[in-house]
Amino acid sequence: MSSMKIDTLRKSFGELEILRGISLDVRHGEFVALVGPSGCGKSTLLRLIAGLEAATSGHIFIDDRDVTRLPPKERDIAMVFQNYALYPHLTVRANMGFSLKLRGDAKDQINKKVEEAAGVLGLEHLLDRYPGQLSGGQRQRVATGRAIVRDPKLFLFDEPLSNLDAKLRVQMRTEIKALHQRLGSTMIYVTHDQIEAMTLADRIVVMQGGRIEQEGAPLDLYDRPANAFVGGFLGSPAMNFIKGTMSDGAVKASDGTRLPVLSEASALDGRHVLWGARPESIVPDDNGFEGTVEVVEPTGPDTQLLVRVAGDPLVVLLRKRMKVNAGDKIRLGVVGEDTHLFDAKDGMRIAL
Amino acid sequence: MDNPFQKPHVLMLRYGLLSILAFIVVFPLVWLALASVRPQNEIFQPVSDFGWNTFIPSRFTLDNYRTLLNGDFPLAVKNSTFVALTTVLFGVVVNALAGFAFAVFDFRGKNLLFLLVIVSFMMPFEAIVLPLYVMIRAFGWANSYQALIVPEIANGMVIFLFRQFFASIPRDFYEAARVDGASWFYIFARIAMPLSWPTIATSGLMLFLAQWDSFFWPVVAASDSAYAVVQVAIARNINFEQNDWGGLFASTNLAILLGTIPFLLIQRFYVRTLISGGIK
Ligand SMILES: Nc1ncnc2c1ncn2[C@@H]1O[C@H](COP(=O)(O)OP(=O)(O)O)[C@@H](O)[C@H]1O
Ligand SMILES: [Mg+2]
Numbered sequence: 312m313s314s315m316k317i318d319t320l321r322k323s324f325g326e327l328e329i330l331r332g333i334s335l336d337v338r339h340g341e342f343v344a345l346v347g348p349s350g351c352g353k354s355t356l357l358r359l360i361a362g363l364e365a366a367t368s369g370h371i372f373i374d375d376r377d378v379t380r381l382p383p384k385e386r387d388i389a390m391v392f393q394n395y396a397l398y399p400h401l402t403v404r405a406n407m408g409f410s411l412k413l414r415g416d417a418k419d420q421i422n423k424k425v426e427e428a429a430g431v432l433g434l435e436h437l438l439d440r441y442p443g444q445l446s447g448g449q450r451q452r453v454a455t456g457r458a459i460v461r462d463p464k465l466f467l468f469d470e471p472l473s474n475l476d477a478k479l480r481v482q483m484r485t486e487i488k489a490l491h492q493r494l495g496s497t498m499i500y501v502t503h504d505q506i507e508a509m510t511l512a513d514r515i516v517v518m519q520g521g522r523i524e525q526e527g528a529p530l531d532l533y534d535r536p537a538n539a540f541v542g543g544f545l546g547s548p549a550m551n552f553i554k555g556t557m558s559d560g561a562v563k564a565s566d567g568t569r570l571p572v573l574s575e576a577s578a579l580d581g582r583h584v585l586w587g588a589r590p591e592s593i594v595p596d597d598n599g600f601e602g603t604v605e606v607v608e609p610t611g612p613d614t615q616l617l618v619r620v621a622g623d624p625l626v627v628l629l630r631k632r633m634k635v636n637a638g639d640k641i642r643l644g645v646v647g648e649d650t651h652l653f654d655a656k657d658g659m660r661i662a663l
Numbered sequence: 664m665d666n667p668f669q670k671p672h673v674l675m676l677r678y679g680l681l682s683i684l685a686f687i688v689v690f691p692l693v694w695l696a697l698a699s700v701r702p703q704n705e706i707f708q709p710v711s712d713f714g715w716n717t718f719i720p721s722r723f724t725l726d727n728y729r730t731l732l733n734g735d736f737p738l739a740v741k742n743s744t745f746v747a748l749t750t751v752l753f754g755v756v757v758n759a760l761a762g763f764a765f766a767v768f769d770f771r772g773k774n775l776l777f778l779l780v781i782v783s784f785m786m787p788f789e790a791i792v793l794p795l796y797v798m799i800r801a802f803g804w805a806n807s808y809q810a811l812i813v814p815e816i817a818n819g820m821v822i823f824l825f826r827q828f829f830a831s832i833p834r835d836f837y838e839a840a841r842v843d844g845a846s847w848f849y850i851f852a853r854i855a856m857p858l859s860w861p862t863i864a865t866s867g868l869m870l871f872l873a874q875w876d877s878f879f880w881p882v883v884a885a886s887d888s889a890y891a892v893v894q895v896a897i898a899r900n901i902n903f904e905q906n907d908w909g910g911l912f913a914s915t916n917l918a919i920l921l922g923t924i925p926f927l928l929i930q931r932f933y934v935r936t937l938i939s940g941g942i943k
Contacts, residue, residue: 363838384844396835400857410843457843 313375314339314497315360315465320369322355329355331521332369337499342491344508345501346544347518353501356518357467360499361390373464384413389458390467394474395450397442397457403429404438407456414461428456431490448479455487459494466498472507484510505545509533517541539585539658542651548590548615548626554655555586555621562586562652564621568600572650573663579652584661587651590615590628596644604639618643692919699727699912706908727909728917735888736914739896740921746811746892747874753816754870755863761817762825763851767837777826784819789879796883810884811892815874821866828862829855864929875922893918 315337322330329352337343345353358364360371362383371379378386389410397406405412407428408421416424429435432452442450451471458466471487472480488511491498502508508515509529516526517540525537529545536542542550553570555562557579562570570586602620609615609632616627618641627643635641652661698706701720764770765777795814796805804810832855840850856863878894885891891899897918900911 358838361838361842363841383842388842390839390842392835392839394833394835396833396839398836398840398854398858409840413844413849457839461843 313337314341314373315499316372316375317360318370318372320356320359320371321367322352322359322364323367328367329521330359330367333518333521333523335516335523335526337497340495340497342498342500342511342513344512344515345499345518346503346505346508346515347524348544349503351518352521353503353518354469357390357469357499357501360465361388361467362386386465387463388465388467389461389463390469391454391458391471393470395442395454397450397453399442402439402441403434403445403453403456406442406453407438407460409457410461424460425456428460431459431493432456432486447475448483451475451483452486455490459490462496464497466496468498468500470502471500473502473504480507487511506547509545515545517544519544535660536651537660539587539653542587542653542660546589548628550587550589550651551593551623551625552653553586553621553623553625555584557582557584564623566621568621570600570620570650571645572652579661582661583655585653585655585658587653588625588645589649590626591630592646592649593625593627593643594629594646595633595641597642599642599644601640601642604635604637604641607635607637616641695912695919696916699909699916700724701909702726703909706912727913731910731913731917734910735891735899736896736917738889739891739893740917742808742811742890743875743893744921746808747871749808749812750815750874751867751870753812754818754821755867757816758818758821758866759825759856759859759863760851761822762827763829763855765822765826766829766832767847780819780822782819784823792880792883795880799884804884806885806887806890808890811874811881811890814880814884815870815877818866818870818873821869824862824866825859828859832858868925868929871925872922875918893921 313336315335317333317335320330320333321328333356335343345356347353355364359366362378362381362385366379369379370377373386373388397403398409401409404422404425407425411421411424425438426435429438432455434449434452434456437445437449437453442453445453451474454471468487472483475483484507487500491511500508500511512529514526515529515532517524517532519540525532525541532541533545536545536550539552543552553562553564555564555570557563559580560572562572562584564570564586570588572586600620602618602625604616605619605624606617607614608617612630614629614631614633614635616629616633616635618625618627620643625643652663653659654661697720700723702722702724703726705721761780765773765780799805799810799814802809804813836854836858837850840854845853874892876894877892878898881890881892881895882898893914897911897914900907900914
């Protein structure tokens with residue numbers, strides 16, 4: 312049984328179409344991450360699911376009930392906002408119990424649930440404080456707590472960690488993952504941080520320009536991106552792309568450099584393609600293609616190189632220390648033939 | 664401003680000028696206060712005969728106030744207080760509701776309507792006195808508290824203030840509450856209003872002072888002495904037959920003192936900023 316289902320959902324603001332037909336099926340207990348560049352419509356999609364914005368067309372089902380035209384409070388969802396939206400004039404306890412009070416729960420019932428949630432999130436000692444007296448991480452927890460007290464059908468998170476510093480973000484990421492495993496609830500999590508998406512999600516949905524580019528398990532998307540955009544979006548440092556033409560089973564770049572691809576690729580000769588390789592898959596190889604080292608960045612465990620190949624910059628991430636200098640010539644190859652081919656025109660993956 | 668390395672003569676010049684300015688502002692008020700505790704016949708004497716007597720009354724008397732308290736003035740204070748407080752009560756609620764609608768909802772004609780609100784407080788009150796009076800008469804409200812209160816409740820400036828404040832509250836507050844199941848009215852009453860104490864205080868003060876100082880409309884709409892308000896009562900000290908200067912100064916002085924009470928009461932709200940903390 313699906314927990315939430317979206318059917319060709321569209322949303323326009325005036326002339327501008329922001330969501331261009333989104334369909335998505337979310338299973339019970341699934342953690343789905345919506346990722347995509349800023350402005351691609353992630354928040355809009357979440358607000359439509361929450362009922363804060365009306366759909367232009369299409370349908371939203373929660374637990375097989377059509378909620379497209381229902382107001383937010385009849386959808387049984389909870390949402391955690393990017394800036395937490397904790398009411399400054401209410402204590403942590405009142406903030407967390409807000410929805411229960413509105414629902415008309417009895418006072419001791421509310422207290423019990425709030426204290427239970429506070430226990431899960433380590434907030435017991437903060438219940439009588441005001442939001443203004445809390446640190447960023449604590450506020451984030453209160454915002455999460457406010458969502459979990461209700462035990463809703465669906466949790467929505469809109470970039471909940473983006474206001475925290477890097478270290479706290481990693482810590483809270485782990486906490487959210489643990490929370491999901493503990494509660495087993497369905498969660499939809501918006502982020503523009505692909506690492507967050509990779510580590511948290513059962514399934515990643517990559518969006519761009521109001522469309523879903525690809526969805527699937529994090530590593531499937533990482534290993535087999537459906538198009539050049541997804542390939543470039545997931546992974547850090549990002550995938551390298553070099554334009555070329557297929558010839559004799561390899562990609563010939565503009566200056567004649569031959570970039571390796573899987574051996575069976577000879578059938579594609581003459582086709583214009585985009586050759587893609589992840590920085591960590593590229594290694595020094597005496598039989599490989601040639602490039603000029605431009606920048607060397609030792610980070611301790613790794614060495615990151617910027618190499619100019621056929622006029623294009625190529626990032627190489629070596630899992631070791633290496634003695635090279637800017638200006639050196641270097642020969643490179645790709646480990647395990649881990650290369651990707653995309654059509655030069657539409658960017659779609661070319662299956663090999 | 665408080666630069667300790669400031670050259671001393673610049674500092675002296677600044678404080679000198681400020682003192683002169685303060686004197687110019689305060690002196691008439693001091694004179695008024697002193698005049699009100701002088702015997703009637705002495706009030707204008709020191710003006711022609713400038714000296715220490717200008718400042719220090721030869722005899723301190725509360726006669727002017729005593730006369731005042733035995734006359735119509737207490738009734739006027741009562742009327743004004745009632746009218747002003749009622750206006751504040753309804754005015755804050757009505758204008759805040761209107762401001763909330765302008766800030767939060769999208770509806771057809773919103774921009775035009777808001778423009779009209781702004782025009783309404785740009786327009787001098789005198790321009791609408793006549794049509795307003797015709798309306799009040801048609802309602803049968805001439806010489807009544809309604810006539811004094813109702814036209815003053817809706818206030819374009821106050822609507823504008825509330826709209827600006829509510830628009831500055833992050834939308835997430837409203838939306839979080841909606842997802843949690845709150846109705847719009849609940850959000851207005853329990854989220855938006857509790858956050859807007861400084862605006863409520865400012866608006867309340869503006870509405871109060873507008874009523875406390877109003878003269879023209881009460882004269883037109885409620886000329887009956889039973890509905891005389893403070894400013895009307897003050898003016899009654901001066902007429903064609905005789906001028907009761909002592910009564911004038913004493914009543915003016917009282918009106919000023921009473922008028923500052925609400926300001927002193929709500930001053931602390933200006934200091935507190937409630938909005939901090941809930942949003943990152
Ligand atoms: N109420 C609105 N009116 C007009 N345009 C909007 C509105 N809300 C969002 N948009 C536009 O929709 C686009 C997508 O916004 P959003 O969903 O917030 O993107 P994301 O969350 O992916 O960064 C943006 O270009 C934004 O300007
Ligand atoms: Mg967003």
